[in-house]
Amino acid sequence: MANAIPSRSENYSEWYNELVKRADLAENSAVRGCMVIKPYGFSIWEKMQRALDDMFKETGHMNAYFPLFIPKSFLSKEASHVEGFAKECAVVTHYRLKNAPDGSGVIVDPDAKLEEELIVRPTSETVIWSTYKNWIQSYRDLPLLINQWANVVRWEMRTRLFLRTTEFLWQEGHTAHSTSEEAMAETRQMLEVYARFAEEWAAIPVIKGYKTANERFAGAEETLCIEAMMQDGKALQAGTSHYLGQNFAKAFDVKFQSKAGTLEYVWGTSWGVSTRLMGALVMAHSDDSGLVLPPKLAPIQVVIVPIYRSEEQLAQITEKVKEISAGLRKKGISVKFDDSDANKPGWKFAEYELRGVPVRLAMGARDLENGTVEVARRDTKEKMTVQLEGIVDRIETLLEEIQQNIYDKALAFRTANTHHVDDYAEFKQVLDEKGGFILAHWDGTPETEERIKEETKATIRCIPYNAPEEEGKCILTGRPSSRRVLFARAY
Amino acid sequence: MANAIPSRSENYSEWYNELVKRADLAENSAVRGCMVIKPYGFSIWEKMQRALDDMFKETGHMNAYFPLFIPKSFLSKEASHVEGFAKECAVVTHYRLKNAPDGSGVIVDPDAKLEEELIVRPTSETVIWSTYKNWIQSYRDLPLLINQWANVVRWEMRTRLFLRTTEFLWQEGHTAHSTSEEAMAETRQMLEVYARFAEEWAAIPVIKGYKTANERFAGAEETLCIEAMMQDGKALQAGTSHYLGQNFAKAFDVKFQSKAGTLEYVWGTSWGVSTRLMGALVMAHSDDSGLVLPPKLAPIQVVIVPIYRSEEQLAQITEKVKEISAGLRKKGISVKFDDSDANKPGWKFAEYELRGVPVRLAMGARDLENGTVEVARRDTKEKMTVQLEGIVDRIETLLEEIQQNIYDKALAFRTANTHHVDDYAEFKQVLDEKGGFILAHWDGTPETEERIKEETKATIRCIPYNAPEEEGKCILTGRPSSRRVLFARAY
Known part of the structure; x- marks a missing residue:
């Protein structure tokens, strides 16, 4: 790969x-x-x-x-609703095909036109x-x-x-x-x-x-x-x-x-x-190596890769793995044992990294001897050699840690990239040079919002629930504002 | 109701x-x-x-x-496939609406015609x-x-x-x-x-x-x-x-x-x-009183209806019901306690019969005194007064019995209404007078099948997996046949 x-x-x-x-x-x-x-x-x-x-x-x-x-006439009944959706509607106009007279395939049958067109629901x-x-x-x-x-x-x-x-x-x-x-x-x-x-x-x-x-x-x-x-x-x-x-x-x-x-x-x-x-x-x-999935949404939470030089070694590893897998499954943790011989361990490591499997276990000959297993976590890419004794509980805890760590990391990133800005020039500069969220004052009018959008491509994402009351001046017009709103460029 | x-x-x-x-x-x-x-x-x-x-x-x-x-051209690629589905296709021809010039609402925008029509999938x-x-x-x-x-x-x-x-x-x-x-x-x-x-x-x-x-x-x-x-x-x-x-x-x-x-x-x-x-x-x-649902597919498996004359009685019943419900839920059995005062018990009985709830419990003042509950099963409409002691296990078993009984009843009905017929006149008579499934000999040709369908509205439902080899003559043509096929009128 x-x-x-x-x-x-x-x-x-x-x-x-x-x-x-x-x-x-x-x-x-x-x-x-x-x-x-x-x-x-x-x-x-x-x-x-x-x-x-x-x-x-x-x-x-x-x-x-x-x-x-949705019958076309229904869509029109709420004025602003049809205004919002009319420009992006797939419209069904006919209900039958027929053979083309020239034998070139099928064509829409003009005799099967609907009396009223139907819209494929854009929302219901x-x-x-x-x-x-x-x-x-x-x-x-x-x-x-x-x-x-x-x-x-x-x-x-x-x-x-x-x-x-x-x-x-x-x-x-x-x-x-x-x-x-x-x-x-x-x-x-x-x-x-x-x-x-x-x-x-x-x-x-x-x-x-x-x-x-x-x-x-x-x-x-x-x-x-x-x-x-x-x-x-x-x-x-x-x-x-x-x-x-x-x-x-x-x-x-x-x-x-x-x-x-x-x-x-x-x-x-x-x-x-x-x-x-x-x-x-x-x-x-996710990162440059592939997906990073929070364990609660990962289709496979733990993948186990055997590293072996002989069929005998594989058999011994498989026996151990069965125990571990059974223990994990009992706790509702999904496990995949990838013992396919079509690909080498290194290929498999990269593949499961790409797919964001939160925890990877690797077990080789030395692990068998020592009663250990190598545990690698996807989020931090840390690896550690762990005793098999108590491994199931350890993994359960690790999955919880990973879930929390992924959240914490995203939160820290957001915090680091959220800026309080009070000046329009700085607003533009922050948008271009740093990006992220900007908390700034706005005068509450659609016109100001629209002009900021046109000039900067930033939109008001929302007026946050918990925005504290704070006297301030609109970054564009200088008019009074009583709380900051959340600006950003958006998907 | x-x-x-x-x-x-x-x-x-x-x-x-x-x-x-x-x-x-x-x-x-x-x-x-x-x-x-x-x-x-x-x-x-x-x-x-x-x-x-x-x-x-x-x-x-x-x-x-x-x-x-599905692009129209895709549907045409497998000849018999398009033949089978062309006559019943919903066809999308446009992707936008616009305001009617006369202000009468929205119309299909003629400038938004698709180059190739799209079929709403009839199958994929x-x-x-x-x-x-x-x-x-x-x-x-x-x-x-x-x-x-x-x-x-x-x-x-x-x-x-x-x-x-x-x-x-x-x-x-x-x-x-x-x-x-x-x-x-x-x-x-x-x-x-x-x-x-x-x-x-x-x-x-x-x-x-x-x-x-x-x-x-x-x-x-x-x-x-x-x-x-x-x-x-x-x-x-x-x-x-x-x-x-x-x-x-x-x-x-x-x-x-x-x-x-x-x-x-x-x-x-x-x-x-x-x-x-x-x-x-x-x-x-189902029957003339309403749905009869097999317990495994019933959204509510057990409904409990209190019968009371005072708030105090209701409180006492509710206390008992909580115990029973908790026990049932622990076994994965879905329970509804209908203590609404908007309707009388008789109305509720009819309503849950209509909805096919497999088991109905009713508890009144006398039940409270005697430590009993009335159990009614939907499939047979039997009622019995049962001791509360062991009620949860009893209901669990009863639900299994009901599931089996509903199946057995349907099987007995099918057996009683499946006929072996060897003569075309009898075939027509059985269809008209008794209905049901007919096992009869057929010469294996589409023409015979088609003629029987035209003349009797019965189709060959299938050639059963386990049809035993049996020498016979086609009911229509008298030609030799080596096994019976299943005829019936169908939905």
């Missing part, structure tokens, strides 16, 4: 693209902008799904499934709220707490594996409530779930906050988000939770009878994370 | 439609032919997915994800084999054992919830092998997996067999299937496993270097089950 991934410092963007392909996470398909998620990559996604799905269920949500297609608010209309009559039907795991399509012109693809996989929660307060509490709760997932599972520290009006979801009254820092200092939005107010209820006429007997519009939320998280995971932790 | 589901004997078809809606499994959506799978229905599907997915992984398969869209052989071409070079890359969980679209003119919908959910396995024998063994293995799932989880006995050439998957050399009998005597195909030979390898030029150094086409299989299984589950077991 030629280790020809570009280094991060050389070309961060190419490093990412190559790593995603080489580590067997995903590749571009023959269909423009659509990716193939390969088995190894998909098994990470499955772990993400399982963890998130458990959290959704713990918070009282159930899964359901709504149609892939419209088709779901049109359904909720029939499900909700009374306050007794509320709250309605539903999630769906689905594929969605947004016609992107410039695509990148996981980060921006025409088709992607995601989950979208859609809930309905009898009060504004309850809907807002749900919006916040789901952002907490995303933050917990990002930090505890993906080992990615995130900043929770409010999007500005410019950056809100099309159709939302308020969008909450989590923002993460990648190793090039750029921001990546890793999850959003929207308070929809009564917008979709009004668009689809969804009313309920309140306890008091009045007829009122329902309050809504929606929230989602997508396969984009796969991109965040790669860009937050 | 008005119990107005038509009875099975009255109108089997309406009974099914109403039951699926009333029991909150699914409903028709605003999009023609597409269904909404409701939370309760989806939670059954999730249990099916989990069980199947575990079996796929035990047999060495990994999940991956391939694009929703073509897009997957075009990918496998890059993944397979040598015998070392084989076998390639991949599955995907996905939505697919086949434009159906007459649709029915779960049984036949324009969009449906399924899994599709796609494997590649270096020999014909290995591919055939995989094809058989996966049919065994489906049969095991149907019988051990869904409690539906199935007949395993070969499809005739007429009924094969478009592009397969051999299609294996499992066929189940519904309560109206009709057959339902519950899963298929296809041996593709080298058809798709040739269409997409997928070759590998063999151990001997020669370059050869790869051998393939594909296999799938879909949300159709939900329809089979309902139609195989």
Whole structure:
């Protein structure tokens, strides 16, 4: 295996693209902008799904499934929603092919034109709220707490594996409530779930906050988000939770009878994370040798490589390995014993480094004699020779340490690359020379935000939850501001 | 809750439609032919997915994800494949909407026409084999054992919830092998997996067999299937496993270097089950009061209903119920305690009957005095008063008994409704008067099969695996036949 991934410092963007392909996470398909998620990559996604799905269920949500297609007229019902999505819709216009008269293959059958075109869902608010209309009559039907795991399509012109693809996989929660307060509490709760997932599972520290009006979801009254820092200092939005107010209820006429007997519009939320998280995971932790996966999301947590000169040695090693593997599996730790003779140990070491397996054990003749094993951790690349006695507990603890260390490292990196800036010239200079997050004052107007974006390519990632009150002046206009907001260039 | 589901004997078809809606499994959506799978229905599907997915992984398969869209030219590469699917394809022709000049809403932007139309996948052989071409070079890359969980679209003119919908959910396995024998063994293995799932989880006995050439998957050399009998005597195909030979390898030029150094086409299989299984589950077991769910697939296995006259009684009951619930949950049994005061016990009893909860416990004041609980099983509707002592073990055993009883009942029904027929007049009479499965002789020609289908609406469901050799004469032509095949009218 030629280790020809570009280094991060050389070309961060190419490093990412190559790593995603080489580590067997995903590749571009023959269909423009659509990716193939390969088995190894998909098994990470499955772990993400399982963890998130458990959290959704713990918070009282159930899964359901709504149609892939949305009638064109539905999309138009909420004005800002259609405005936001119309430019990137895949449109189904026909329902049949037929043989070309000249025998050249199949063509679209012009007699099979749909009366109303169907949009491949870019998100499902419209088709779901049109359904909720029939499900909700009374306050007794509320709250309605539903999630769906689905594929969605947004016609992107410039695509990148996981980060921006025409088709992607995601989950979208859609809930309905009898009060504004309850809907807002749900919006916040789901952002907490995303933050917990990002930090505890993906080992990615995130900043929770409010999007500005410019950056809100099309159709939302308020969008909450989590923002993460990648190793090039750029921001990546890793999850959003929207308070929809009564917008979709009004668009689809969804009313309920309140306890008091009045007829009122329902309050809504929606929230989602997508396969984009796969991109965040790669860009937050990995290095020039390959993936660095937090143990909780690693498909293989421990790989064991035998080093032997004879079949007899291999048999002895295998016997020891069986014991260790059984002990690890009993603790729910996934193990792979790679005793294939097609490749040499050195090749295997590089391969499992590339794939980000958190712990590698190597066992050779001397280890057999001494009752030891070589333990290598992927995150720090440290190696140590360890007694077999108590090895299972040792590895269990090590995996926890690795999970924590990966998080700590990302947090330290973010802290080191977060700057307080009070001057526009310095703002531009920091962006160009250092990158990272900038906490600065803003006058609160869309115009200022837009001008800063045009001039610097930096956007307001969020108004952080916990931003302390602080008197200051907008970096661009000098107008008064009462708290700093988070600026960064972003994916 | 008005119990107005038509009875099975009255109108089997309406009974099914109403039951699926009333029991909150699914409903028709605003999009023609597409269904909404409701939370309760989806939670059954999730249990099916989990069980199947575990079996796929035990047999060495990994999940991956391939694009929703298939370029039109790909579909045409395998001649019989395009022939089979061209007439039911949803076609994407444009990638953008724009505001109508007259302000009437959004219209398809004529400037955003795709150069090549995209088909929403009706099945993924073509897009997957075009990918496998890059993944397979040598015998070392084989076998390639991949599955995907996905939505697919086949434009159906007459649709029915779960049984036949324009969009449906399924899994599709796609494997590649270096020999014909290995591919055939995989094809058989996966049919065994489906049969095991149907019988051990869904409690539906199935007949395993070969499809005739007429009924094969478009592009397969051999299609294996499992066929189940519904309560109206009709057959339902519950899963298929296809041996593709080298058809798709040739269409997409997928070759590998063999151990001997020669370059050869790869051998393939594909296999799938879909949300159709939900329809089979309902139609195989349920009754005029509602769903009858086998415990292994029931979202709620035990429901507990308190019967009380005072808050004090409720508190005492609740205390007892907590103990029982904790004991059941420890054994992995799902329990719901319905202490809502919005509905009376009688209403709840009917509701959980409708939803097919396998075991219902009711506890009242007298039970508290006597240390007993009323246990009702859904399948037989038997009720018994049981001592609380040892109740958890008793319920665990009862759930196993119910699972077995539901299977046994379905098997007995199938046995009673399977007929050996040797005469064409009798064949027609049995079909019209009794229905069910008919084992009869057939001369092996597509013409005879076709004529029988036209004249009687019965098709050859399969040539059963274990059909004993038996000299006989074709019921239609009198030509010699060496084994009976399985005829039935089918869904």
